[in-house]
Structure formats: C-alpha cells, structure tokens
Amino acid sequence: MHSFRFPPVEMPPQAQALRMEVRQFLADEIEKGSFTPKPNCSSFGLFDQKFTKLCGERGYIGMTWPKKYGGGERSVLEHFVTMEEMLAAGAPIGGHGVADRQSGHQILRHGSERARQSLLPRIAAGECYFAIGMSEPDAGSDLAAVSTRGTRVDGGWSITGTKVWTSHSHRAHYLIALVRTAPKAEDRHAGLTQFIIDLSQPGLTLRPIYDLYGGHNFNEVVFDQYFVPDDMIIGEAGEGWKMVTGELALERSAPDRFLSTYQLLTESIRQIGAHPDDRSANEIGRFVAHLATLRRMSGSIAGMIERGDRPSVEAACVKDLGTAFEREIPDTFRHLLPGEPRIGGSDAYDEMIGTAILRAPSFTIRGGTREILRGMIARGLGLR
Secondary structure, eight states, X not given: OOXXXXXOOOOOHHHHHHHHHHHHHXXXXXXXXXXXXXXXXXXXXXXXXXXXXXXXXXXXXXXXSOGGGTOOOOOHHHHHHHHHHHHHHTOOOTXXXXXXXXXXXXXXXXXXXXXXXXXXXXXXXXXXXXXXEOOOTTTTTOGGGOOOEEEEETTEEEEEEEEOOOTTTTTOSEEEEEEEOSOOOSSTTSSEEEEEEETTSSSEEEEEEOOTTSOOOEEEEEEEEEEEEGGGEESSTTBHHHHHHHHHHHHHHSGGGTOTTHHHHHHHHHHHOSSOOHHHHHHHHHHHHHHXXXXXXXXXHHHHHHTTOOOHHHHHHHHHHHHHHHHHHHHHHTTTSSXXXXXXXXXXXXXXXXXXXXXXXXTTTTTSOHHHHHHHHHHHTTOO
C-alpha cells in the first residue's frame, strides 16, 4: 500500500536567484520582440526555433545534465523554477519542452553512450527536438495494450505499427516509442521496450491531425518495417514498462499540467478589475488557492526526483488535479464576464476564452485520462 507524500520543499537560494534571472531574461526578450506571448495558447503548443536556440545558448535546456553532455549540472529545483517562469510568461517552448522535460532524462539515465553523446548536446543547444510515441489508436491511455511490434533483425529491430497524438512530431527530429517486443503474457506489462526513433529515416509516415480550432500540433505516425539499431534502445529489451512509468512521473508532475490556461486566469482577473462582486471574488480566491496548492505539490515532486525517488502515484495525482483545474478556468470565467467566446472575432479576450474552451477537453486526456490516473491512485492507496 502506498500513502501520499508531498513533503514541503524550500527552494534553495540559487533557485530563487535563477528565478529572477529567468524572469528578467523573458521580460527583456519580450521587449526586444523575440517572442510575443499568445494568451490563447499554452507554451508547450508554441514552437519557435529561434527562441529554443536562444534558451540553449543561455543554458536553460538540459540544466540538470552533466556538462560533458552539454548540461549545466544544476538541481532539479532550479530546472523547476525555470520551467515555471517560462510557462507563466507564455514563452514558446514547444521545440525543446518534451526533450528537456523527459526524453533527455531517459536517454541520460538509460540510453547507450552513443545516444548520449550524439543527442544530448544537440538537445541542450536547442538544435534537436523530440516527440512522444506512447499512445495508439486502439489503446487509448492503456499503455500496456500497445500493439506496435518490434521484431529482432540483424543489428537491431524492425518496427511496424501506429502511434497517435504525437505532438510536434512533424517538427521533431526524434521520438521515443513504446513498442511490444515479446508476445503478451499473463503479466501484461512484460515484453515492452522503448526505442529512440530517428524521424528522418525511411520506414515511417506522418499524417496530420487537426484540432477543433484548426491547429496542427498532433500527428499519426505509421511504422512499416522501420529499422532501429540496437544502441537506440532505452534500457534493455523488455524493460519498457519500467522505463515508461518513470518517464510519466516526469511528464505528469510538471508545471505545464496546471499552467496551460494561466494566461487566461491572469487576464480574466484583470478584466474583472479591482472591485469584483462577491461571486467573482469567491472564484478568483478559489483558483488562486488551488494554484498555490498545485505549485506546492509539483515542487514537492521535483524535490523527490532530486532525491532519486520515483513518485509515480503523486505525479498521477498532480496531473489529475492540475488538468481539471486548468480545464475549469475557461468554463468559469465565461459566465463571470460579459462578451461571447468566439474564434476570429475582434475582441482579444473573447478570442482567448473561445480558443481555451475548444482546447480544454484535451487537457484531461493528454498524458493519461483521469480514469486511468484515478485507477493508478486507487491501486497505490490499496483501494483496488
């Protein structure tokens, strides 16, 4: 049986100093016109090669990695405050976000030396982008049900199957795919392996998936006897479930799981003004309290990861609560403020909230649906 542990974390002085440094950097870049915050989009959905390269030059990518691989040898908590500031400012981190948050860590901890040397310095420099290859058309959030197959061939593996909802894979250079490399057994989590996929190689096809609001972030990736060399495995063959659960702890606990509509929250508070009525004051207070709690929980998990723990159940809790929080923001403020949510109208706030309403249903799906997460939490607490 598991019990929730969210021990308090005090940010060290170097993390506090870095927060102010990053905040000033972002303010300066906005003033220079390097990027313009787009309140109707989350940072992870904004792709800007120049900004990602600039972040690499400043040492804001791969911050915790060894210097010999291009990293900065900083703490997980320093990375945490940098990510918070980037998200709060609406910075376009879609190019490096996935590799910085999870893929690079997987390669560093479990990849071959060739993979480390060839990929990590390029990621840290802002020159190499990654996507996630977990979900499949018939598996949903049940990752143990993946059916993409990997078959042993001379010097590596041949992969055939389909991945879906692969964000930014049409812009990425690589993705890490979860593949079944042994027949299903009584232990349905056995026989899975993670592979590093070079998206420039033959044997795969990318098909775009368009969002409700017309955006193109998602894709379907179809593999047809795609070859992966042996030294592009994450961990060992058959260890994929262990690898992917560790990766999901990084993905599900990060600040982007509750800050997708942060820009909308702050703008809505500005729209309401300094003298809110009782209902508006109550909702603002509730959202601010929830945000403060989620930040403490997410920061606590960063502290656990710093100590080498694997807080997968705590991460599932943060993801479930966080994505419900960011999904509720547009639905609440549409009823508190005048105007009509719309796409393509002349009013900037109406456009912002209209886009958020169309995007919001995806928040509780990406990274694991709430049903899957609550099942994990229940098992962790010994309730099922």
